[in-house]
Every structure is written in C-alpha cells, then in structure tokens.
Amino acid sequence: xxxxxxxxxxxxxxxxxxxxxxxxxxxxxxxxxxxxxxxxxxxxxxxxxxxxxxxxxxxxxxxxxxxxxxxxxxxxxxxxxxxxxxxxxxxxxxxxxxxxxxxxxxxxxxxxxxxxxxxxxxxxxxxxxxxxxxxxxxxxxxxxxxxxxxxxxxxxxxxxxxxxxxxxxxxxxxxxxxxxxxxxxxxxxxxxxxxxxxxxxx
Numbered sequence: 001x002x003x004x005x006x007x008x009x010x011x012x013x014x015x016x017x018x019x020x021x022x023x024x025x026x027x028x029x030x031x032x033x034x035x036x037x038x039x040x041x042x043x044x045x046x047x048x049x050x051x052x053x054x055x056x057x058x059x060x061x062x063x064x065x066x067x068x069x070x071x072x073x074x075x076x077x078x079x080x081x082x083x084x085x086x087x088x089x090x091x092x093x094x095x096x097x098x099x100x101x102x103x104x105x106x107x108x109x110x111x112x113x114x115x116x117x118x119x120x121x122x123x124x125x126x127x128x129x130x131x132x133x134x135x136x137x138x139x140x141x142x143x144x145x146x147x148x149x150x151x152x153x154x155x156x157x158x159x160x161x162x163x164x165x166x167x168x169x170x171x172x173x174x175x176x177x178x179x180x181x182x183x184x185x186x187x188x189x190x191x192x193x194x195x196x197x198x199x200x201x202x
Contacts, residue, residue, distance in 0.1 A: 024120070032076040033116065039084050044095075052096045054089060061090045 064086045074082075094105045125134035139157035146156055153159075167173045 029120070035076060035080050039080050039088075043084075043088055047093060047096055050093060050096070052099050053092050056090055061086065 093099060094102075095107060123131045123134060125131040125138070128135045143156045143158055147153075167176060
C-alpha cells in the first residue's frame with residue numbers, strides 16, 4: 001500500500017499470480033465442473049434415503065469453520081470436500097421427494113445447466129450494448145409470456161408498446177396493491193361524476 005497516496009501498488013502486470021486467479025482456463029474449468037457434478041451425482045442418488053431436514057443444533061455448521069478468514073486460498077477439490085462433508089449433511093433438502101414445506105421449489109436439469117452457462121459468461125445485461133444476446137432473448141421470452149397470458153397483442157417488445165409490468169415478489173406487490181386500492185375509488189368517483197354530468201347535459 002502506498003502510504004502517501006493511500007493507493008495500492010499491486011498491479012496485475014507486476015503480479016502474474018494475481019492476474020492468473022481471474023483467468024478461466026478451459027481445462028481447469030472442465031476438471032472443476034466434473035468434480036462438482038460427481039459430488040451432485042452422489043448426493044442426488046442418495047437423496048431419497050437421506051432425512052429431509054438435518055438433525056443438528058444451531059451453531060453446528062459454523063463450528064466446523066475457522067474463526068478467522070483463511071490467509072491462503074483453497075483448491076477446488078478441497079472446497080468440494082468441504083461442501084460434501086460439512087455443508088450437504090446440514091442442508092434442508094428442498095429437492096427431496098418428501099419435502100412439502102414452504103412452497104414448491106423444484107429445480108430441473110435445464111435450470112442447473114443454464115446457471116452454469118450464465119455464470120461462465122459473467123455478463124451483466126445493463127443495456128443492449130452490454131449484452132445484446134441477453135437483452136433480446138429477455139424481450140422474446142417476455143413476449144412469449146404475454147402471449148401465454150393472452151395479453152393484448154399490441155402490448156409487446158416486438159411492437160415496441162409496453163402496457164404494464166411484472167411484479168415478482170410479495171415485497172413489491174404489497175405497496176403496489178395499496179397504491180392501486182387508494183387510487184381506484186377516486187377514479188370510480190370521477191367516472192360517476194362524469195356520467196351524471198353527461199346525463200344532465202342531455
């Protein structure tokens with residue numbers, strides 16, 4: 001650290017190891033992904049014989065980890081071993097065939113593979129130029145969804161006319177419902193007044 005300016009002297013060109021940590025080597029990626037798949041294959045093949053909810057006390061998982069952050073990174077094999085032996089036994093199995101709590105959360109092979117592909121790209125679709133493929137695919141899928149909901153055909157990205165929006169969380173739905181409930185009586189009152197005025201003019 002540069003004491004006078006408060007800026008770091010570390011630069012990827014001067015420290016090849018730092019730069020290498022962010023390089024996606026295809027062979028290393030393949031080995032890591034196959035290792036993760038092996039762990040998941042073992043887990044899913046045994047899931048029906050595993051308790052839905054782990055029989056542990058609060059603090060059991062945290063006690064298996066060091067009090068302070070490690071000074072050195074761990075290789076993928078070590079991390080997978082930690083995941084398999086320390087974390088999986090302490091997971092409430094939402095994908096278990098006898099899991100009926102909360103709400104349905106079934107995943108699928110396409111969903112898992114798509115998460116892998118998305119993570120490998122590491123792209124943020126802030127706007128079209130940031131990721132044309134993601135932006136346009138999102139528009140296509142949203143148009144498909146509007147079609148399934150029998151929305152007006154002119155309300156679509158393809159027609160460049162948007163007549164609404166989707167709310168995906170109850171956290172967003174509640175305030176929206178409240179605002180709409182407050183505004184609807186006023187609109188209804190205005191409509192009634194307009195009708196009466198038209199009747200009087202006739």
